[in-house]
Amino acid sequence: MIIIEQLTKVYDSADRAALDGVDLKIRDGEFVSIVGKSGSGKSTLLHLIGAIEKPTSGKITVDDFDLTTASDNDLSDYRGRKTGFVFQSFHLEPNFTVYDNIRLPLLIAGIPYGEHKERIEKILEKVDLSQKINDKASKLSGGEKQRCAIARALVCDPPLILADEPCGNLDSENSLKIMNLLKSINEEGKGVILITHDKEAARYAKRIIELKDGRIINEIS
Amino acid sequence: MRFRELCWFAKKEFSTCPFLYAGLLLLLVFALSAIGMTVETFSRSVEAFYDYVNKIGNNQFVCDLYGLQLDDRELIEDVGFSEIYAVDDGWTDPLLYAGEKKLGDDFWEYVGLVYPRKGTDIRTYQGEGFNYTNDDDNVVWISEEVAEKYDLSVGDEIIQKIVKDDSEIKYTVIGLYHPKEYDPDIVFALDTYCFNMLEHGEFVPHHLVGTLTESRSYIGVRKTLRDRYIVVRCEYDEVFDFLAIADIVIYILSAVTAIFGVWMFNNALGIMIRRRMVYLLKLRMIGIRSGSVLKIFCCTTAATVVISFVISRVVVFAFTDYINGLIEKFYQIGITTSGSYKGFLVTLAAGAIVYLFGVFKLRSAIGNVNLSQALEGSRA
Numbered sequence: 170m171i172i173i174e175q176l177t178k179v180y181d182s183a184d185r186a187a188l189d190g191v192d193l194k195i196r197d198g199e200f201v202s203i204v205g206k207s208g209s210g211k212s213t214l215l216h217l218i219g220a221i222e223k224p225t226s227g228k229i230t231v232d233d234f235d236l237t238t239a240s241d242n243d244l245s246d247y248r249g250r251k252t253g254f255v256f257q258s259f260h261l262e263p264n265f266t267v268y269d270n271i272r273l274p275l276l277i278a279g280i281p282y283g284e285h286k287e288r289i290e291k292i293l294e295k296v297d298l299s300q301k302i303n304d305k306a307s308k309l310s311g312g313e314k315q316r317c318a319i320a321r322a323l324v325c326d327p328p329l330i331l332a333d334e335p336c337g338n339l340d341s342e343n344s345l346k347i348m349n350l351l352k353s354i355n356e357e358g359k360g361v362i363l364i365t366h367d368k369e370a371a372r373y374a375k376r377i378i379e380l381k382d383g384r385i386i387n388e389i390s
Numbered sequence: 391m392r393f394r395e396l397c398w399f400a401k402k403e404f405s406t407c408p409f410l411y412a413g414l415l416l417l418l419v420f421a422l423s424a425i426g427m428t429v430e431t432f433s434r435s436v437e438a439f440y441d442y443v444n445k446i447g448n449n450q451f452v453c454d455l456y457g458l459q460l461d462d463r464e465l466i467e468d469v470g471f472s473e474i475y476a477v478d479d480g481w482t483d484p485l486l487y488a489g490e491k492k493l494g495d496d497f498w499e500y501v502g503l504v505y506p507r508k509g510t511d512i513r514t515y516q517g518e519g520f521n522y523t524n525d526d527d528n529v530v531w532i533s534e535e536v537a538e539k540y541d542l543s544v545g546d547e548i549i550q551k552i553v554k555d556d557s558e559i560k561y562t563v564i565g566l567y568h569p570k571e572y573d574p575d576i577v578f579a580l581d582t583y584c585f586n587m588l589e590h591g592e593f594v595p596h597h598l599v600g601t602l603t604e605s606r607s608y609i610g611v612r613k614t615l616r617d618r619y620i621v622v623r624c625e626y627d628e629v630f631d632f633l634a635i636a637d638i639v640i641y642i643l644s645a646v647t648a649i650f651g652v653w654m655f656n657n658a659l660g661i662m663i664r665r666r667m668v669y670l671l672k673l674r675m676i677g678i679r680s681g682s683v684l685k686i687f688c689c690t691t692a693a694t695v696v697i698s699f700v701i702s703r704v705v706v707f708a709f710t711d712y713i714n715g716l717i718e719k720f721y722q723i724g725i726t727t728s729g730s731y732k733g734f735l736v737t738l739a740a741g742a743i744v745y746l747f748g749v750f751k752l753r754s755a756i757g758n759v760n761l762s763q764a765l766e767g768s769r770a
Contacts, residue, residue: 221761222761241680245678248677260671273673274676277676277678277682279395325677
């Protein structure tokens with residue numbers, strides 16, 4: 170369970186709050202879409218939930234783990250074990266093969282070497298990328314890159330997937346594939362928080378939260 | 391992060407950015423080689439000089455202690471001389487008699503003074519040798535020719551007349567010898583003779599000499615003696631003075647090169663970190679701790695420094711041998727590798743300094759990473 174209380178984020182360079190006193194609860198295994206225009210604070214909210222940045226005030230707890238007071242090392246462990254990030258711009262290492270890109274979280278989490286191959290092959294099969302296992306990430310198409318990024322996010326079996334505009338750089342066919350993939354991930358019991366400004370994509374979620382000027386203005390279940 | 395994972399990441403770093411690390415390596419090889427070559431060529435040449443001096447002096451490096459007399463021995467007994475003895479500084483021409491007959495009337499006699507403890511290479515064929523050390527006895531050695539001419543033998547007396555106070559000193563002949571060319575005809579024990587003359591108000595010019603078994607210790611002994619206001623001289627004083635100055639200059643040069651190396655290497659590390667920032671951020675986002683990131687880059691930096699060190703040693707050996715070969719040929723002195731350890735140690739120290747400053751640079755670069763802000767600019 171993610172509990173967000175009076176969450177506020179003000180950037181040093183900004184004249185107004187990116188998030189302004191947001192209260193929110195997200196249950197385990199829930200598929201939530203956060204929508205809003207550019208600058209509404211949706212990415213900031215995701216970064217805060219993902220412990221990529223710290224709030225100015227307020228509190229976020231994930232399964233009783235307080236992200237606002239945790240140490241840098243604890244936050245790193247949280248990112249590695251509890252969350253899987255999927256970004257619009259993929260954030261793959263272009264010089265690494267698909268195999269090595271997906272292997273990175275396993276190495277960081279200290280998963281025994283013997284399990285790596287099996288886990289990676291299994292996850293690649295799931296995202297339909299088995300045939301590209303030895304290809305460099307830079308050689309993949311946009312859709313393949315995003316599927317590789319999803320495989321990397323899933324390989325450590327985190328309970329929560331954080332997807333920031335995962336279809337932003339994809340054509341409609343690949344977007345459909347990615348959204349179906351996220352849906353199936355959610356159906357397996359993992360929580361998914363999707364940031365999007367695409368209303369079609371948002372409909373895959375069971376709950377849609379709309380943000381404007383750093384505040385929640387609408388919530389549809 | 392465990393060692394195995396650390397090695398995996400480090401290996402990936404090298405294979406992902408081979409040119410970046412090759413540049414770092416090359417830079418460091420140049421700096422360390424420059425330091426190593428400067429110090430090693432110099433120290434090997436210096437060691438060769440010391441060996442040369444030891445060899446020609448048969449491990450008896452002679453230091454003249456001008457101003458010190460026989461009774462000043464205790465002033466210098468603790469400084470490390472293997473031997474201390476006196477040598478005369480002037481012409482000795484005593485008025486000697488064998489009975490009533492004046493020595494030197496018929497032919498010119500050369501009188502020598504020898505310090506008994508030091509001895510001489512003259513060997514006696516009858517009586518006591520020149521290592522006779524009973525200071526209380528007034529003794530004299532005479533050549534076979536003098537013995538025959540004045541009908542003297544062991545146990546006979548030679549009388550020295552002192553004109554100044556109209557007195558005389560009796561010396562007993564205790565040994566006869568066959569003189570070689572330039573050997574004196576009559577030899578007195580220097581200390582006995584000096585003290586006898588002093589009692590009669592005459593001064594025999596002499597000074598002390600100290601010998602060192604190792605010329606390398608001369609600089610230290612010289613400093614100790616100078617601190618005691620004792621003048622010490624040797625045949626190679628100018629060379630030692632030059633070496634002392636050159637030593638300082640060499641180490642200053644090495645320090646400047648090391649500082650330049652640190653500065654260049656740190657700048658290069660900064661460039662490397664900036665180039666790898668996107669990758670670093672990706673790792674941070676998928677859960678790596680900043681300490682582990684630091685470990686990875688410290689590991690790659692350490693490997694770069696170690697490899698650079700090894701290559702620089704090879705370069706130094708090759709070039710130093712070549713340069714020393716030229717010196718050997720020009721100065722005709724045999725240069726050994728006995729000074730190599732200095733070059734090794736200085737290069738090692740320079741490598742360690744470069745690495746430590748590199749770690750500080752990495753710490754500040756990695757520690758200052760703001761994940762969210764950097765995320766905005768990073769696109770794969």
